[in-house]
Amino acid sequence: MRDENHRRPWLDRLIPQSKDKAAFVVAVIAAIISVFAISATINFSGQYGFGMFLGIPFMQGLLVVLLFGYRKERKLIECLGVACTSVVFLSLMLLVGAVEGVICLAMAAPIAITFALLGGFLGYFIQKRTRQATAGAIVLLAMLPLGAWVEKQGQTEPPLTAVTTSVIIDRPKQEIWNQLVTFNDMAVPTDMLFKAGVAYPVRAVIEGTGVGSIRRCQFSTGDFVEPITVWDEPNLLRFSVEKMPPPLVELSIYDDLQLPHLENYFVSERGQFKLTSINERQTILEGTTWYRHKIWPRVYWQLWSDYILHQIHFQVLDHIKMQAEGVQ
Structure with missing residues (x-):
């Protein structure tokens, strides 16, 4: 049974009632947050690592599904679909924002989509239990640039x-x-x-x-x-x-x-x-x-x-x- 006691007015206003409109809106929101996380990671740590290519896609997939399932539980295929859609929107934003080019986006696509799907898969199960996780997912995604900096401090010279x-x-x-x-x-x-x-x-x-x-x-x-x-x-x-x-x-x-x-x-x-x-x-x-x-x-x-x-x-x-x- 869903927890109706933790509704958030700002999410009520932000997420449309229509399933299709909700999917579009939350995919865009998650993509925008990820753009800021990626830009901060590059500018803050200069680190192209696990946080960027695994952590951000995973948290993006998790977040978009939690937002998508805020009003109503969604089917697994719908959750995975909105996770992939959000990655596509992210790629377009990175391209238009001159953060990345087509070649590197294409190279990163397989691993980014895989981890976004994993995040979406986890989000599918979490959505059944609580809406409290949505704010936590946003915070974790926003903190990933700091994690990338910590990751950089612990790395040694890459092998030849x-x-x-x-x-x-x-x-x-x-x-x-x-x-x-x-x-x-x-x-x-x-x-x-x-x-x-x-x-x-x-x-x-x-x-x-x-x-x-x-x-x-x-x-x-x-x-x-x-x-x-x-x-x-x-x-x-x-x-x-x-x-x-x-x-x-x-x-x-x-x-x-x-x-x-x-x-x-x-x-x-x-x-x-x-x-x-x-x-x-x-x-x-x-x-x-x-x-x-x-x-x-x-x-x-x-x-x-x-x-x-x-x-x-x-x-x-x-x-x-x-x-x-x-x-x-």
């Missing part, structure tokens, strides 16, 4: 992650090495992420030879400056990363959208090309990138970063393969 991609080339190592140290313009990639604005390689040149020479790899967003640390012709070319361009150009309704996470949140530290002979005419060419990123949960975002790096590697390795084998 290696991503290795390989191809087999029907040429001996020396012929491949000659194509490896410098290569001309590559074809524009067809992957949708690159078309949307994720950085992709264009060409590479090396100034000098041997250890200490500088490799410049031009990407669609700028140049990597990579001092050579190992020059073992024709076996291994290793380099550090002295300078790197932005990892992407955000797709947005605004020109040149500058976001905090586009600088120093994904850092490539070093890379290498390794050649291993299979026989006199075949060689395995491996490309490896070592990187760190400061966005959590690491397991989720590593799926995206590893996928993108593999696609970049394939773009380079396949180009070298075609050049070495004489395929145009």
Whole structure:
């Protein structure tokens, strides 16, 4: 039985009687509160972590369902639907408010929707018992930026992650090495992420030879400056990363959208090309990138970063393969 003794006049005025109108209003309200929570998290702590990608969506899903069920108990499917709708409204607000761009919103969507649904699922059961929880959910959502700051204080340096991609080339190592140290313009990639604005390689040149020479790899967003640390012709070319361009150009309704996470949140530290002979005419060419990123949960975002790096590697390795084998 619902508790009718704790009605709140301000909620009575705010939430319409109509189910459809109520769903729209509460979805917008929860989205607006989440926009402020996300903006405060970014400005207060600079933290793109568990609080932002798990806590805020979860509390948003919980809050919107508690508001939706304020007047009348709602069905589970209705609760989950309004939770998803609120996340869509949140994404549109972040886009229009220049808080985020399309690419990062799309990447965050799976985890955000999942936790919003979990919050909505919990809200479905809570709505049956009390309306008292609504104010508590609002307070908890508003406090998440402080939680993000606390989270940041307890974090250590993110681990160094290696991503290795390989191809087999029907040429001996020396012929491949000659194509490896410098290569001309590559074809524009067809992957949708690159078309949307994720950085992709264009060409590479090396100034000098041997250890200490500088490799410049031009990407669609700028140049990597990579001092050579190992020059073992024709076996291994290793380099550090002295300078790197932005990892992407955000797709947005605004020109040149500058976001905090586009600088120093994904850092490539070093890379290498390794050649291993299979026989006199075949060689395995491996490309490896070592990187760190400061966005959590690491397991989720590593799926995206590893996928993108593999696609970049394939773009380079396949180009070298075609050049070495004489395929145009």
